[in-house]
Amino acid sequence: MAENITSRAEDYSKWYTDIVLNAKLADYSPVKGCMIIRPNGYAIWEKMQAALDKMFKDTGHENAYFPIMIPESFMKKEAEHVEGFSPECAIVTIGGGKELEERLYLRPTSETIIWSTYAKWIMSYRDLPILINQWANIIRWEMRTRLFLRTTEFLWQEGHTAHSNAPEAEEEVSRMLNVYAEFAEKFIALPVIKGKKTESEKFAGAIYTVCIEAMMQDRKALQSGTSHYLGQNFAKAFDVTFLNQSGERELAYATSWGVSTRLIGALIMAHSDDNGLVLPPKLATVKAVIVPIWKSDEERNIVLEYCKKIEGYLKEKDINYKLDDRDQYKPGYKFSDWEMQGIPVRIEVGPKDIQKNAVVLFRRDTMKKEFGIPLEKTGEEVLKLLDDIQNNLFNKALEFRKEFTFFVNDYEEFKKKIEDPGGFLVSHWCESPECEEKVKEETKASIRCIPFDEELRGSDGKCIVCGKPAPGRVVFAKAY
Amino acid sequence: MAENITSRAEDYSKWYTDIVLNAKLADYSPVKGCMIIRPNGYAIWEKMQAALDKMFKDTGHENAYFPIMIPESFMKKEAEHVEGFSPECAIVTIGGGKELEERLYLRPTSETIIWSTYAKWIMSYRDLPILINQWANIIRWEMRTRLFLRTTEFLWQEGHTAHSNAPEAEEEVSRMLNVYAEFAEKFIALPVIKGKKTESEKFAGAIYTVCIEAMMQDRKALQSGTSHYLGQNFAKAFDVTFLNQSGERELAYATSWGVSTRLIGALIMAHSDDNGLVLPPKLATVKAVIVPIWKSDEERNIVLEYCKKIEGYLKEKDINYKLDDRDQYKPGYKFSDWEMQGIPVRIEVGPKDIQKNAVVLFRRDTMKKEFGIPLEKTGEEVLKLLDDIQNNLFNKALEFRKEFTFFVNDYEEFKKKIEDPGGFLVSHWCESPECEEKVKEETKASIRCIPFDEELRGSDGKCIVCGKPAPGRVVFAKAY
Numbered sequence: 001m002a003e004n005i006t007s008r009a010e011d012y013s014k015w016y017t018d019i020v021l022n023a024k025l026a027d028y029s030p031v032k033g034c035m036i037i038r039p040n041g042y043a044i045w046e047k048m049q050a051a052l053d054k055m056f057k058d059t060g061h062e063n064a065y066f067p068i069m070i071p072e073s074f075m076k077k078e079a080e081h082v083e084g085f086s087p088e089c090a091i092v093t094i095g096g097g098k099e100l101e102e103r104l105y106l107r108p109t110s111e112t113i114i115w116s117t118y119a120k121w122i123m124s125y126r127d128l129p130i131l132i133n134q135w136a137n138i139i140r141w142e143m144r145t146r147l148f149l150r151t152t153e154f155l156w157q158e159g160h161t162a163h164s165n166a167p168e169a170e171e172e173v174s175r176m177l178n179v180y181a182e183f184a185e186k187f188i189a190l191p192v193i194k195g196k197k198t199e200s201e202k203f204a205g206a207i208y209t210v211c212i213e214a215m216m217q218d219r220k221a222l223q224s225g226t227s228h229y230l231g232q233n234f235a236k237a238f239d240v241t242f243l244n245q246s247g248e249r250e251l252a253y254a255t256s257w258g259v260s261t262r263l264i265g266a267l268i269m270a271h272s273d274d275n276g277l278v279l280p281p282k283l284a285t286v287k288a289v290i291v292p293i294w295k296s297d298e299e300r301n302i303v304l305e306y307c308k309k310i311e312g313y314l315k316e317k318d319i320n321y322k323l324d325d326r327d328q329y330k331p332g333y334k335f336s337d338w339e340m341q342g343i344p345v346r347i348e349v350g351p352k353d354i355q356k357n358a359v360v361l362f363r364r365d366t367m368k369k370e371f372g373i374p375l376e377k378t379g380e381e382v383l384k385l386l387d388d389i390q391n392n393l394f395n396k397a398l399e400f401r402k403e404f405t406f407f408v409n410d411y412e413e414f415k416k417k418i419e420d421p422g423g424f425l426v427s428h429w430c431e432s433p434e435c436e437e438k439v440k441e442e443t444k445a446s447i448r449c450i451p452f453d454e455e456l457r458g459s460d461g462k463c464i465v466c467g468k469p470a471p472g473r474v475v476f477a478k479a480y
Numbered sequence: 481m482a483e484n485i486t487s488r489a490e491d492y493s494k495w496y497t498d499i500v501l502n503a504k505l506a507d508y509s510p511v512k513g514c515m516i517i518r519p520n521g522y523a524i525w526e527k528m529q530a531a532l533d534k535m536f537k538d539t540g541h542e543n544a545y546f547p548i549m550i551p552e553s554f555m556k557k558e559a560e561h562v563e564g565f566s567p568e569c570a571i572v573t574i575g576g577g578k579e580l581e582e583r584l585y586l587r588p589t590s591e592t593i594i595w596s597t598y599a600k601w602i603m604s605y606r607d608l609p610i611l612i613n614q615w616a617n618i619i620r621w622e623m624r625t626r627l628f629l630r631t632t633e634f635l636w637q638e639g640h641t642a643h644s645n646a647p648e649a650e651e652e653v654s655r656m657l658n659v660y661a662e663f664a665e666k667f668i669a670l671p672v673i674k675g676k677k678t679e680s681e682k683f684a685g686a687i688y689t690v691c692i693e694a695m696m697q698d699r700k701a702l703q704s705g706t707s708h709y710l711g712q713n714f715a716k717a718f719d720v721t722f723l724n725q726s727g728e729r730e731l732a733y734a735t736s737w738g739v740s741t742r743l744i745g746a747l748i749m750a751h752s753d754d755n756g757l758v759l760p761p762k763l764a765t766v767k768a769v770i771v772p773i774w775k776s777d778e779e780r781n782i783v784l785e786y787c788k789k790i791e792g793y794l795k796e797k798d799i800n801y802k803l804d805d806r807d808q809y810k811p812g813y814k815f816s817d818w819e820m821q822g823i824p825v826r827i828e829v830g831p832k833d834i835q836k837n838a839v840v841l842f843r844r845d846t847m848k849k850e851f852g853i854p855l856e857k858t859g860e861e862v863l864k865l866l867d868d869i870q871n872n873l874f875n876k877a878l879e880f881r882k883e884f885t886f887f888v889n890d891y892e893e894f895k896k897k898i899e900d901p902g903g904f905l906v907s908h909w910c911e912s913p914e915c916e917e918k919v920k921e922e923t924k925a926s927i928r929c930i931p932f933d934e935e936l937r938g939s940d941g942k943c944i945v946c947g948k949p950a951p952g953r954v955v956f957a958k959a960y
Binding site: 027029030031034035036037038039041042043045046062063064065066067068069070071074087088089090091092093094095096097103104106113116117120126132136137139141142143152153155328 | 507509510511514515516517518519521522523525526542543544545546547548549550551554566567568569570571572573574575576577583584586593596597600606612616617619621622623632633635808
C-alpha cells in the first residue's frame with residue numbers, strides 16, 4: 001500500500017481524493033468548487049477526447065463553438081429548463097467596467113444559445129439534420145464539490161442536433177447513447193448499464209433522457225453519460241421552424257447529449273487500488289516505463305546502454321514509453337512513483353537481467369511480475385500485456401458489478417441490502433413518483449435507470465414498495 | 481466574382497465580413513461582441529490546434545486546465561497587469577443565487593491564477609522547469625468587434641512556463657516565437673516578421689514581448705502571435721520561490737505565449753479573393769471535392785459510377801475528399817459553393833472526360849483548370865497540386881509583402897506612403913515614446929516591432945520623426 005494513500009477499506013472517499021492529488025491528476029483551486037486539471041489528468045482527458053471525437057465524426061457530426069455567456073432572457077424561454085438550471089448559474093453583471101443592461105449567465109449547458117442560433121440557420125427540411133457537437137467548459141454552481149465528480153467548472157462535450165422528424169431524432173438519441181456505452185466499455189474498460197431515466201431524474205427540458213450507469217468500487221452508481229430527446233420543446237421556445245417537404249411550416253426536433261471530465265472520476269473509482277491510479281492502457285499516454293537498476297557507476301553505464309536496445313524494441317512497436325534514468329532516486333522509489341501514476345507496464349532491468357539477455361515486466365493491474373522475458377521480445381510482449389490489462393480491467397469490473405447486483409423482491413431485504421453490501425438492486429417499480437421518492441427518502445437509493453437489458457428489466461410483477469402492478473424491474477442504487 | 485461577396489476593391493472591410501458569413505466560418509451571436517464559430521470555421525481551428533499542439537509537445541510541453549474564474553484579489557496583485565486588463569474584464573458577481581463575497585473575473589489571460597498555483601507546486605529547482613500549455617476560452621470586453629479578429633470571447637492557447645534562471649526562460653520565449661513563425665509560414669502559408677514590441681506595445685506585466693507580424697491584403701499589419709518574457713514579476717506577486725542548487729531561496733522566472741482564433745482572420749485576409757475563402761491545403765479538412773456533371777439520368781449513372789474510380793484513387797493517397805452528388809443543384813452552383821468555401825482542389829468529371837478516361841482538375845488559388853488528367857493519375861496529381869497551392873499561397877503573400885514594404889527615410893514621404901499605397905514602412909526610430917506616439921497620432925501607424933531580421937533592422941541612422949540618432953529601423957504600419 002502506498003504511503004500517502006488512505007486504503008479503500010478505511011475511507012473510500014478519502015482514498016479517492018488521495019489518488020487524485022497524489023497521482024497529480026487535479027488540484028484544488030483558489031476559487032471555491034473549481035479544480036485545476038493537472039497534466040496527468042488532462043492527458044487522460046485528451047485521450048478521451050480523441051477517441052470520442054473520432055466516434056462523433058464517424059457518425060456524421062461536426063464541431064462548432066458557441067458563446068459561454070447566455071442572455072438571461074434566453075435562459076428563461078423554456079420553463080422547465082430555467083427552473084432546473086437557474087439556481088446553479090453563475091451570472092456576469094459587469095462588463096468592460098459597466099453594469100450590464102441584461103445579465104449574462106455562464107452556460108450550465110447550451111441548448112438555449114444554440115437553439116436561438118438554429119432559428120437563423122434552419123429554413124427548410126434541406127437544412128436538416130444539423131449534427132453539431134462542441135467541446136467546452138461548463139459552469140454549475142455546486143455546494144458540495146468533489147474533484148472531477150462534481151465541480152463548479154468542468155469540461156465536457158455537448159452534442160446538439162436538429163431533425164425534421166421525431167423518429168430520426170429519437171434514433172440519434174439512441175445512437176449517441178450507444179457511442180457512449182461503446183466508449184466506456186472499450187476505452188475506460190467500464191461496463192455500463194443502458195437505460196432510461198425516470199421523469200424525476202430526466203434533463204430539465206427533455207421529453208426523456210437515456211443514460212449509462214456504472215458501478216464504482218464502493219458499489220455506488222455513477223451516471224457516466226446522458227442523451228436527451230428534447231422533442232420540439234426548444235424549437236417552440238426559440239421559434240425554430242422549417243418548411244417540410246409538403247411545404248408546411250413545422251417545428252424542428254431536438255436532441256442533446258454529453259459526457260464530461262467526470263469520466264476521469266469514473267475511471268479512477270472503477271479501477272484504482274490502494275497503491276494509486278490504475279490506467280486502462282487505451283487511455284494511458286505513457287504505456288510503459290523503463291526503470292533501470294544499478295548499484296555502481298559502472299553498472300549504470302552498462303544498464304543504460306542496454307536500455308537503448310529496449311527502447312528500440314518499444315519504438316518498433318510504436319509504444320509510447322518513458323525511461324526513468326533519474327539519478328537522485330532509488331528503484332524502489334521509482335516503482336512506487338509510477339505505480340501511483342497508474343502506468344500500465346513497467347520494464348525493470350538490472351545487471352542480472354542483462355546476463356540473461358532478458359527483462360522483467362511488471363503489470364500495474366495485478367501488480368505481478370514476469371521474469372526472463374527475452375530482450376528481443378520486449379515490444380511484442382508489452383503489446384500483449386497492454387491488451388491483456390485492458391481486457392482484465394473490464395472483466396474485473398464486470399465481475400464486480402455482477403457480484404453486487406441483486407434481484408430483490410422484498411422491501412425489507414432491499415433496505416438491508418442497500419446498506420450491506422450495497423450495490424445495484426434490481427426491483428419492480430410501479431412507475432409512481434411517490435414510490436420512487438419513498439425509496440429515496442428511506443434508503444438514499446435512487447432509480448438509476450429503467451434498463452434496456454431484458455434480463456434486468458424482466459417481466460411484470462409487483463412494485464417493491466406498494467405492491468401494485470409494475471411493468472418491469474428498474475435499477476436502484478446509491479449514486480454520486 | 482461571387483454574388484454575395486463585396487469586392488476587396490470596393491470595400492475591404494465588408495469583403496472580409498462577407499467571406500466569414502458566406503463561407504459559414506462564423507456568425508454573430510445574440511451576446512454583443514461574441515461570435516459563433518460554425519463548423520467550417522471550427523474545422524480550421526481544429527487543424528491549427530492539432531499542428532500547434534504537436535509542436536508544443538515536441539518542445540516538451542504538457543497541457544493542463546485552470547479555472548476560468550479568477551478572484552478579484554488575484555487580478556490586483558501585479559500592478560501593471562491589473563491596469564492593462566481590468567478595464568476589459570467581465571465580472572461574475574452572483575453564483576448559485578447569491579451575491580458573491582469576492583467578485584470573480586473571467587480570465588482575460590491566466591497568469592494570475594496559474595502563478596498562484598505554481599506557488600504550491602514549486603519548492604526546489606528540481607520542480608523546474610514547468611512547461612504547461614492550456615487550450616481555453618478567453619473573455620475581453622471589446623467595444624468594437626470584428627469576427628475572429630477582435631471579439632469579447634475567443635479561443636486560444638496560452639503557454640505558461642516557470643524556470644530556475646533567466647537565460648533558460650528567455651530561450652523559451654524565443655523558442656516559442658520560432659514555433660509560431662514556423663507554424664504561420666508552413667501551415668497558414670503566411671510570411672511573418674519576427675521582432676520585439678516597444679515598451680508601449682508590450683504585454684501588461686511583461687519585461688518584454690516578442691511577436692510575429694503579418695501583412696494582410698489591405699496592406700495593414702496583423703499581430704499573429706506573441707511570446708512574453710515576464711521575468712520575476714509574477715513570481716514576486718504570488719510569492720513563487722524555489723530552493724536553488726546553492727540552497728538559497730530564489731524567485732522563479734516566467735514566460736507566457738499565445739495564439740488565438742484570430743489566426744483564422746489572418747488566414748482569410750491573407751489569401752482569400754472576391755470569389756470567397758481560399759484555404760491553404762494544410763489547414764483544409766476537405767482537400768478536394770468531386771463535382772460530377774450530367775444532363776440525363778443515364779449520364780448521371782455513368783458519371784457517378786466513374787466517380788467511384790476517382791474516389792478509389794483519392795483514398796489510395798489518403799486524400800480527404802467530398803463527392804458532391806446533390807441532385808437539386810446544377811454544376812455551376814456547386815462550383816461557386818465550393819469556391820466560396822475555399823476547398824483547394826475541385827475534380828470535375830462529365831461524359832466527355834469519361835470518354836478520354838480523364839478528369840479535369842481545378843485549383844482554387846489561381847482559379848485555373850487543367851484538362852485531360854489521366855484518371856489513374858488523379859491521386860498523385862491532386863497531391864502535387866495541393867503542395868503547389870500551399871507553396872504558391874506563401875510565395876504570393878511574400879511577394880505581396882515585399883511589394884508593399886518600403887524603406888522610408890523622410891517623414892513627409894512616410895505620411896504619404898502610409899496612406900497610399902500603405903504597407904510596412906521601415907524607418908529609423910530614436911526609441912523615444914514621444915516620437916512613437918507622434919507617428920501614431922498623425923498617421924495612425926504604430927510600431928509593429930523592432931525587427932530581428934538584420935536586413936530590415938539595418939544599422940544606425942536618424943529618427944524619421946525627430947532626426948536624433950536611432951540605433952536602427954523599426955516596422956511601422958496601420959494595424960488590426
